[in-house]
Amino acid sequence: MKRYLLIIFLFYISSNYLQGQNEEKYTLNGQIADAKSGEDLISATIYVPKLNIGATTNVYGFYSLTLPKGSYEVIYSYVGFENQVITLGLASDVTKDIELSESGSLMGEVVISAEKEDEDQNVSSTEMSVEEVSIETVKKLPALFGEIDIIKVIQLLPGVKSVGEGSSGFYVRGGNVDQNLVLLDEAPIYNASHVLGFFSAFNPDAIKDMKLYKGAIPSHFGGRLSSVLDIRMKEGNSKKFAGSGGIGTLMSRLALEAPIGDSGSFMLAGRRSYIDLVSKAVQKLRGKGSDDNDAFYFYDLNAKANYRLNSNNRIFASGYFGRDVLAFNGEDQSFRVEWGNSTGTLRWNHLFSPKLFSNLTYYYSNYNYLLDFEEDFARFKWTSRLKEHSLKFDLGAYLNPNNTIRFGLHTIQHNIAPGNIKTFEEEVEKQNFDIQENKSYESAAYINNEQVISDKLKIDYGLRLSMLNNVGPQKVYNLDENYEIKDTTNYTGVYNTYWNLEPRLGLRYALNESSSIKASYNRTAQYIQLASNGNSATPFDIWFSSSKQVKPQLADQVAFGYFKNLRNNTIEFSMEVYYKNFKNSIDFKDHAQLLLNENLEAELRIGEARAYGLELMLKKNQGKFSGWISYTLSKVQKKIPSINNGDWYNAKYDKPHDLSIVGAYELNKRISLGSSFIYSTGNAVTFPTGKYDFLGVAVPIYSERNAARLPDFHRLDFSITYRSKKNETRRFKSEWVLSVYNVYNRRNAFSIDFKQEEANPNITYAERTSVFAIVPSLTYNVKF
Amino acid sequence: MKKLIFIAMIFSLSSCFMDRIEIDLNEENEKVVITAWITDLDEPQFVTVGKTVNYLGPISQEFVSDAIVILSNSTNEFILEEGTQGKYFLPHDWTGIYGETYTLKVEFENTTYTASHTMRSCPELLNVDYVEYDLDDFSDEDVNIIDSFHVYGTTFDFQETPGEGDAYYAIDFLKGTMQGDSMRNGGFANDDFVDGEYFEGIELSEVNRFYAIGDTAVLEFYSIGEESANFLMDIESEIFRGSPFDPPPANVRTNFTGGAVGYFIISGAQSQEIIIK
Known part of the structure; x- marks a missing residue:
């Protein structure tokens, strides 16, 4: 049956293609860029009114549109930019690079998605369960400590939930944090945060674009069950030397960009926190000294360069390096903790023909941490790392206006060193405990076609074949049904293989010009996951791959949606419902020991999970006032044998109600206001239902896992931005941003724990931990 | 402006807190x-x-x-x-x-x-002694509860029994009182990474149960095995909660069948007294 389906599919594709050959057709292709900076514009629109067809640029700003021979008016547009209309006679293939200029009337407005006033992509595209937030929007909203954070804005979108107050971790449609693929210029970032999760790893001055896929994940993405956050760095200004930066409460940042000759550009951006410097100053004010070697800071660097070799070839090199450092030096004791990501990406865009675009990517990603503890003459050093090399080849075939095929190959080498411990006495190595390294190859081939069937019906269908190979040398513990070691086997070479077919389908049916219904289905497979059992992920959590005893996790998601645009597409409404089923879902046994455990697999418990929900979004894209209201009603549950007596239980991130109200208002050219309000049900938690005494301590008894709730969470944030009057006449532009986080000083519970009174251990009480009260902050930003 | 920034910094850094709250808990049938x-x-x-x-x-x-x-x-x-x-x-x-x-x-x-x-035999307690604590090592808060300028804690050595799977529990307390005789003041460890080693100068006492000159301290040492150490570790992970990185709460293990909670340990033990002079 599958064979017949494949034959029908190929026949359909080829007939469609051949049908197009009967007419004389030519291809219009090129790049669309920002006239001011030269930055490629992603998802800019090319529209041919005469034929009522169009196309959008890909992530490299490339477009291709094949049309019958003739004369056409072509409209190029991008949100916040002036449209450009050209008339051309198409009698041969034409390459037309376009530069669009920012629209003066739209300057400073909050732009939520890349759509122009008369665009209706919310309604017309097959894409659903996709969220885009422009960097300009992020910059307009209030931020914790005044530090702009793209992840915190993503948390305000429907279907996305925060890990906890102030945290940059997020859950998407019932998926755990490790089920989000976070890509920075195609390289995965394995720990996308600084300061134990309070700030994301992404410097807003270095970011050009981001897109979150919550469902209907295109087949060129894979490896995670729940979402893909695709973040692209700026290419750098190819017109002139430019820069931006800011001085904030906790950190400062600076980004510089400039052209490289006539055909390239670069961008360099860095941030450094000064929590340690402030802390030392506070200590001095209190009359206490501190060691100069004490440290608590983070920094990150983004760099990118691109160069166009000729009209058919362009190369890119980009990298990210981030590090957190915490160190203390006492007389008899000292410790140092470090963790960080580094990535490097090389890309080569090549145009085989005006209709066939290709990109070859190599990336390297590394996440590692170090814990170094020294007391008297004894020293303990613990290191761990995850390293990846990957090669990816993507092709985009713009067959005709009705069919755009993407296909490609991808392979990743995962290399995980879960932990190495060395002990020293008087600097002489005494012991070396090494948890064996784990190596695996994750590969995939994919194909996808976006096809216009009729004016009303458009479909996007694809297939991804993914595979994991575990590679030796590897000692594998074989476990019995009680998770006890039965025996061990030593393997060399490829000793275990999994493969999965992952169909992807998106469908749009236009009800009328301003509304449509959409449906999607996708299967995703995940072969590498995080061993994290806490309320928040720690820098010391380790990743582990699927293996002989840990099958890949799978998720099937179906979603239906209704999309409606109002007032000439300036207001968008969407309603989506989804159901997601997880197979081989992972949880951990009670009191699991996840760190430095040679036999980690014995700590895992495998079962199933389900998530379903309703998401509503109403947003206003343009005008003096812009913003959105999003509401999510959802449920996430797990069922794992040996946990909760094998019954369904709430996932810790199950928060049924989630409401965000976000707004920005341009009071005038110099002052703008931003505000957000968040309400959500409290996290699912487990509270004790009884206790007994053992050696003077109250040992709690629990019943159902995650059956209780923390109190509801709500918070109001506010910001005001003031721009200097001189900005209008000078190149150097500056602004002050006053942000107030948690305006009405609500003490939201991060956790509730139970303690015995020290003076009277007979009394047990509940203690609430709140992370932040009201937090005002001031930031000074510059741009030149 | 500088003053404003400074105030904002101080305000921000002091904004994390804990407080005691009233809460209703569900009750379950007693066990x-x-x-x-x-x-x-x-x-x-x-x-x-x-x-x-x-x-x-x-x-x-x-x-x-x-x-x-x-x-x-x-x-x-x-x-x-x-x-x-x-x-x-x-x-x-x-x-x-x-x-x-x-x-x-x-x-x-x-x-x-x-x-x-x-039941495992318990290694002998060797070189039971005491050390004087340096008050500078303690926080101001802790020093405030100490009413003496000289405070002491016990120390001991022992030879770990060769062969993996051992674990030990140790505690000291003031003779003739129950002061300090709580699991909160005991310590336990297994022999992972240290099998068969000789341990010197192990300290148990903490500032809130120090000894003064003239006191008699009782030091007890138990050989409990790895499984019982895991039970104590379960308890410890439940009673010292409060970090955002804590694992989910879970019932501590029991070795009883039939639905009872609690634990049965039988162990060889050593006990010695020492007078602080």
Whole structure:
């Protein structure tokens, strides 16, 4: 049956293609860029009114549109930019690079998605369960400590939930944090945060674009069950030397960009926190000294360069390096903790023909941490790392206006060193405990076609074949049904293989010009996951791959949606419902020991999970006032044998109600206001239902896992931005941003724990931990 | 402006806090609790049988009478006699045998609960001594509760028994009082990474239970095995919660069958006294 389906599919594709050959057709292709900076514009629109067809640029700003021979008016547009209309006679293939200029009337407005006033992509595209937030929007909203954070804005979108107050971790449609693929210029970032999760790893001055896929994940993405956050760095200004930066409460940042000759550009951006410097100053004010070697800071660097070799070839090199450092030096004791990501990406865009675009990517990603503890003459050093090399080849075939095929190959080498411990006495190595390294190859081939069937019906269908190979040398513990070691086997070479077919389908049916219904289905497979059992992920959590005893996790998601645009597409409404089923879902046994455990697999418990929900979004894209209201009603549950007596239980991130109200208002050219309000049900938690005494301590008894709730969470944030009057006449532009986080000083519970009174251990009480009260902050930003 | 930035910094850095709150908890049907830590120390050895209580109520356990409690090994069986309510005592002439596996059987309200544990010999306590603490090492808050300029803590050495799977529990307290005799003040460890090593100068005391000159400190050391250490570790992870990175709360393990909670440990133990001079 599958064979017949494949034959029908190929026949359909080829007939469609051949049908197009009967007419004389030519291809219009090129790049669309920002006239001011030269930055490629992603998802800019090319529209041919005469034929009522169009196309959008890909992530490299490339477009291709094949049309019958003739004369056409072509409209190029991008949100916040002036449209450009050209008339051309198409009698041969034409390459037309376009530069669009920012629209003066739209300057400073909050732009939520890349759509122009008369665009209706919310309604017309097959894409659903996709969220885009422009960097300009992020910059307009209030931020914790005044530090702009793209992840915190993503948390305000429907279907996305925060890990906890102030945290940059997020859950998407019932998926755990490790089920989000976070890509920075195609390289995965394995720990996308600084300061134990309070700030994301992404410097807003270095970011050009981001897109979150919550469902209907295109087949060129894979490896995670729940979402893909695709973040692209700026290419750098190819017109002139430019820069931006800011001085904030906790950190400062600076980004510089400039052209490289006539055909390239670069961008360099860095941030450094000064929590340690402030802390030392506070200590001095209190009359206490501190060691100069004490440290608590983070920094990150983004760099990118691109160069166009000729009209058919362009190369890119980009990298990210981030590090957190915490160190203390006492007389008899000292410790140092470090963790960080580094990535490097090389890309080569090549145009085989005006209709066939290709990109070859190599990336390297590394996440590692170090814990170094020294007391008297004894020293303990613990290191761990995850390293990846990957090669990816993507092709985009713009067959005709009705069919755009993407296909490609991808392979990743995962290399995980879960932990190495060395002990020293008087600097002489005494012991070396090494948890064996784990190596695996994750590969995939994919194909996808976006096809216009009729004016009303458009479909996007694809297939991804993914595979994991575990590679030796590897000692594998074989476990019995009680998770006890039965025996061990030593393997060399490829000793275990999994493969999965992952169909992807998106469908749009236009009800009328301003509304449509959409449906999607996708299967995703995940072969590498995080061993994290806490309320928040720690820098010391380790990743582990699927293996002989840990099958890949799978998720099937179906979603239906209704999309409606109002007032000439300036207001968008969407309603989506989804159901997601997880197979081989992972949880951990009670009191699991996840760190430095040679036999980690014995700590895992495998079962199933389900998530379903309703998401509503109403947003206003343009005008003096812009913003959105999003509401999510959802449920996430797990069922794992040996946990909760094998019954369904709430996932810790199950928060049924989630409401965000976000707004920005341009009071005038110099002052703008931003505000957000968040309400959500409290996290699912487990509270004790009884206790007994053992050696003077109250040992709690629990019943159902995650059956209780923390109190509801709500918070109001506010910001005001003031721009200097001189900005209008000078190149150097500056602004002050006053942000107030948690305006009405609500003490939201991060956790509730139970303690015995020290003076009277007979009394047990509940203690609430709140992370932040009201937090005002001031930031000074510059741009030149 | 500089002043404003400084105020904002101070304000921001001091914004994390904890406070005591009132909360209603669900109550579950009570469960039978059996706790037993039997040693070869020269003191009464007993087993307690009781029921769980409301979590936010007093810790005092509800002990129960009329349980039948039997301790047996491969050759003998001892019936424990109830002393005070819920406390069931072994005969005074009972002696443990190292390497022997003991089974504790409790019959109560038509249900039988059993647990087994192997008795291990305990390494000798060596070089029991004391050290004076430097008050500079303590926080201002801790120093405020110390009413002496000279405070001491106990130390000892021991030779770890070769062969993996051992674990130890140690505690010290002021002789003649129950001060400090709580699991919160004890310490435990297994022999992972340190099998067969000799340990010197192990310190147990903490600032809130220091010794002064003239005090007699009692130091006790138990060989409990890895499984019991895991039980203590479960308890520790439950009672010292509060970090955002804590694992989910979970019931501590029990080695009783039949649905009871609690634990049965039988261990070789050592005890020594030292006078602080």
